Amino acid sequence: MPNTIEYFQFAKENQFFDRKSAKVEPKDIIRHLVAFANANGGTLAIGIENDGSITGFRVKGAHSIEDYKIIAAKHLTETPININFSEVAVTNINGENDIILVLEIEASYRTVIKSFDHEVYLRQGDASVKLTYEQRTQLLYDRGQRYFEDEIIERSSLNDVDEDIVNLYRKHMGLPDKPTHEILEARGMIVDGKLTTAGVLLFGKNPTKYLPQARLRFIRYDGIFAQTGKRLNIIKEQTFDSAIPKIIVEARNFINTQMREFQYLNDEGVFERMPEYPEFAWFEGIVNALAHRNYSMYGEHIRFIMFDDRIEIYSPGLLPNIVTIENIRHTRYSRNPKIARVLSEFGWVKEMNEGVKRIYTEMQSLFLKDPVYSEPGHQVLLLLENNVLNRYVRITDSLKKKLTSEIFDELNDDEKLIMQYLFMNGNITARQTMTITGKSIVTARKSLKNLESRGLIAWHGNHNNDPTQYYTLV
Numbered sequence: 001m002p003n004t005i006e007y008f009q010f011a012k013e014n015q016f017f018d019r020k021s022a023k024v025e026p027k028d029i030i031r032h033l034v035a036f037a038n039a040n041g042g043t044l045a046i047g048i049e050n051d052g053s054i055t056g057f058r059v060k061g062a063h064s065i066e067d068y069k070i071i072a073a074k075h076l077t078e079t080p081i082n083i084n085f086s087e088v089a090v091t092n093i094n095g096e097n098d099i100i101l102v103l104e105i106e107a108s109y110r111t112v113i114k115s116f117d118h119e120v121y122l123r124q125g126d127a128s129v130k131l132t133y134e135q136r137t138q139l140l141y142d143r144g145q146r147y148f149e150d151e152i153i154e155r156s157s158l159n160d161v162d163e164d165i166v167n168l169y170r171k172h173m174g175l176p177d178k179p180t181h182e183i184l185e186a187r188g189m190i191v192d193g194k195l196t197t198a199g200v201l202l203f204g205k206n207p208t209k210y211l212p213q214a215r216l217r218f219i220r221y222d223g224i225f226a227q228t229g230k231r232l233n234i235i236k237e238q239t240f241d242s243a244i245p246k247i248i249v250e251a252r253n254f255i256n257t258q259m260r261e262f263q264y265l266n267d268e269g270v271f272e273r274m275p276e277y278p279e280f281a282w283f284e285g286i287v288n289a290l291a292h293r294n295y296s297m298y299g300e301h302i303r304f305i306m307f308d309d310r311i312e313i314y315s316p317g318l319l320p321n322i323v324t325i326e327n328i329r330h331t332r333y334s335r336n337p338k339i340a341r342v343l344s345e346f347g348w349v350k351e352m353n354e355g356v357k358r359i360y361t362e363m364q365s366l367f368l369k370d371p372v373y374s375e376p377g378h379q380v381l382l383l384l385e386n387n388v389l390n391r392y393v394r395i396t397d398s399l400k401k402k403l404t405s406e407i408f409d410e411l412n413d414d415e416k417l418i419m420q421y422l423f424m425n426g427n428i429t430a431r432q433t434m435t436i437t438g439k440s441i442v443t444a445r446k447s448l449k450n451l452e453s454r455g456l457i458a459w460h461g462n463h464n465n466d467p468t469q470y471y472t473l474v
Contacts, residue, residue, distance in 0.1 A: 005090055008045040008100065009052040013126040015039065019048040021055060022062035022101075026071040027116075033072055033105055034113045035121035035128030037081040038139065041107035042123060047090070047100035054090050056098030065101050075116040082106040109322045112139050141296055141335070142320065148296040149198035149336045150188070153210045156195040162205045165245050169203075172346055188338060197295060198338045201244050208241045213298050213316070215241035216251055216286065220258055220306040236306075244290050244339070248348060251304070252283055258306060276386050278362035281371065282311055284355045285382045287348050289315035291340045293380075300379070313382040318375050325373050329357050407456075414439065414447045419473075422457065427470045 011017055018032055029044065036042035046068055047056045057065055069085055084104040092098040114120055120131045120139065131139065140146035158181060166180050175183065184190040189199030200207050200214075207214040220236035227233040238254055240247045260276040282304075289302045294317020303314040319328065320335035334340040343349035359371050363384065372383040411419065414437045421436055422428050433444035448471055451457045461469030 005054070005088065005100075008048055008088075008102070009054065015123055015125060016042040017045075018042070018126070018128075019045045019050070019052075021049050022047045022057045022059065022068075023055075024063075026063055026067040027075065029068065030071060030075055030115055031119075031121045031130075032123075032128045033081060033083065033103070034076070034115045035123040036105040037108045037113045038121065039107065039123035042105050044103040044105065045100055046103070047098070054092050054098070054100065056090060056092040056096075056100060058092060058094075058096055058098050065099070068101055068103070076113065079108075079111055079113045081108060081113055108143075110143055110145075112136070112143050112145060138296060141294070142318075144320075144333075144335075147336065147338070148294075149196065149201070149338050151197045152191055152194050153197060153200050154194060156200060156204075156210060157193055158190070158195075160195060160200065160205055160209075161203050162243055162246075165203050165243055168245065169342070169346070187342060196338075198336065198342075201295065202339060202342050204243050207243055211295065213295065213301050214244075215239055216247055216290070216302040216304060218251065218255060218258075218304045218306070222308070224307050224309045226305075226307075244343065245346060247290060248287060248343075251286055255282065255286075255304065255306075274366065277311065277368070277384055278366055280362045281359045281384055282313070284359050285311075285313040285371075285384070287343065288355060288382075289313055289380075291343050291349050292320060292335050293317055294320075294335065297378075309386060311384040313384075315380040315382075316378075317380070318378060319380055325375065328373055329360065407454075411451075412447075414443075415451055418447060418451060419456065422471070422473050427460075427472045429470045 008019060013019065016036075020029060020032075024046075029046070032044055036044070047062075048054055055062070057063075065087065072081055072083055083106070086102045086104070087099045088102055090098050090100055112120060120136045121128045122131055122135070122139065123129075137146070141148050161180060161184070163180065166183060169183065170176055170178060173183075181190060184195070184199055184203065187198075189196050189202065195204065197211065200210055204210070216239070218236070218238045218240070219234055221227075222233040222235045225233075236258060240251050240254075242250065256279070259279075261273050286302075286304065293302060293315045294300075297316040300316035302316070303312075305312040305314070317335070319325070320333055323331050323333050340349050349355070356371075359382075363369065363371055368387060369385045372385075374381045374383070408416070408419075417436055418428060418433055421432070428448075430441060430445050430448060433439075433448060434441050437444060437447070439447075448457070448459075452459055452471070456474060457471045458474050459469065459471055
């Protein structure tokens with residue numbers, strides 16, 4: 001933040017900055033100190049009026065500098081905060097030498113700060129807002145002072161436990177004879193016969209019975225934009241709402257069926273396959289979302305959205321506690337430590353930053369752009385981009401090696417498209433040709449026959465009207 005008189009006078013008050021007159025009661029600034037500490041920290045300049053006039057501490061009715069310096073230590077004894085004070089020399093509106101007091105309030109990432117009246121405030125925009133009970137509870141979750149995964153599901157019991165998952169866990173942990181209730185008790189997932197949120201999410205037969213937000217939704221769009229109404233372009237949709245271990249396995253198997261592969265000739269003239277995305281990157285994105293999302297956000301679920309040029313994985317809730325977009329590759333923290341521990345014991349979850357670092361490495365290994373993390377609309381978005389256009393260039397280059405450039409360059413656009421499709425997919429029908437070229441079935445068949453007559457592709461079928469007939473590269 002700029003440390004100039006002009007900034008303190010005229011900067012717009014916002015999430016990180018406020019100004020107050022020295023005539024304000026010292027006790028009245030406490031809520032602003034608490035609000036900044038509970039958010040991301042901030043700066044409070046005292047001795048400046050709302051209109052930017054510098055009245056300093058020599059104006060009539062001003063309190064002493066010392067009154068402001070001791071107010072936090074005096075009244076925030078239960079949850080103290082860290083404040084750095086600096087006195088800046090100024091000339092006040094009366095032309096007198098004066099000072100303003102600048103308070104730099106540090107963020108409290110591990111403790112929710114309460115005011116002397118036991119209220120909790122949070123900086124939101126240019127206001128210091130008093131939180132409701134529900135908002136305070138959410139802040140406790142975010143600070144790690146209280147975990148939603150530890151909340152008791154009142155109507156639950158051992159009858160809600162999926163023994164198949166427990167048996168799988170026994171196998172991983174080498175506990176063949178350990179009773180189910182002892183396993184759950186050892187991990188803090190059952191209390192007085194009732195499952196915790198973590199217990200239901202990890203071992204429940206039907207987690208959405210109690211937690212309707214506990215699901216992952218896959219959507220695949222045709223193209224690079226999501227259309228609605230008559231232009232709706234969803235071509236595949238699937239919801240996964242089992243316990244987390246089953247979601248991980250089922251989603252991985254299903255999403256693998258939606259991924260494309262590309263073939264090309266390497267420098268040795270050998271065919272190689274290249275996946276559209278490295279599996280680790282999108283799979284780790286799913287596992288991280290399941291392990292670290294904010295499960296206290298009812299009505300919100302994880303979304304895996306696939307476009308022709310990118311994958312978007314949305315996880316409800318902002319990044320937890322001390323993790324930020326800037327430090328996500330290097331900072332370790334889990335919002336749901338019990339869930340993360342069990343998934344680690346299953347072999348899926350590493351420390352959050354270790355998995356994220358490898359996502360970067362895996363994307364780079366396939367010459368793809370770095371993953372992009374952002375926080376739109378109180379959720380975490382992981383963006384993975386492919387380079388299908390570049391791969392089509394590689395495919396074209398590989399085809400030229402196979403056919404010679406002269407032959408390939410003699411083909412028209414439709415014929416090149418057919419050859420590229422065959423190179424990637426192995427076979428093609430007349431109807432598929434019609435789809436990829438956008439031409440009539442008659443024109444599609446003519447293009448296929450032209451390529452066959454050149455000796456570039458081969459027809460397979462029993463007779464001309466065979467509904468199963470198709471073409472392959474020779």
